[in-house]
Amino acid sequence: MNPICLRGAKEICKAVGENPKEMAYLVREVGLPAWKRAGRGVWKALPEDLLEWAQYQRDQSLGERVGRGYRDTGC
Structure with missing residues (x-):
């Protein structure tokens, strides 16, 4: 069974690829x-x-490219 709630800066930041030392700033x-x-x-x-x-x-971060592929600019 997957956890309902993640606990602690390390576990949360590991899940999203961030530094746990920056937890308060991220929030x-x-x-x-x-x-x-x-x-x-x-x-x-x-x-x-x-x-x-x-x-x-x-x-x-990626803007319009996400999920739609790169736009054709005609170049």
Whole structure:
């Protein structure tokens, strides 16, 4: 059975290919969907939220090329 919730900066960042030392920055500035209950304790995140976030990051990085192939520019 897959976990319902990932726990800890290491596990969460491993799932999305990021540095766990940047966890607070990723959540605060980049929108990584993770939280701490009552603002303290270990970080938690839902796998499906992390997948959606990673896909959004990919799309932002690659722009229109994602999923549609390269556009024909006529060159």
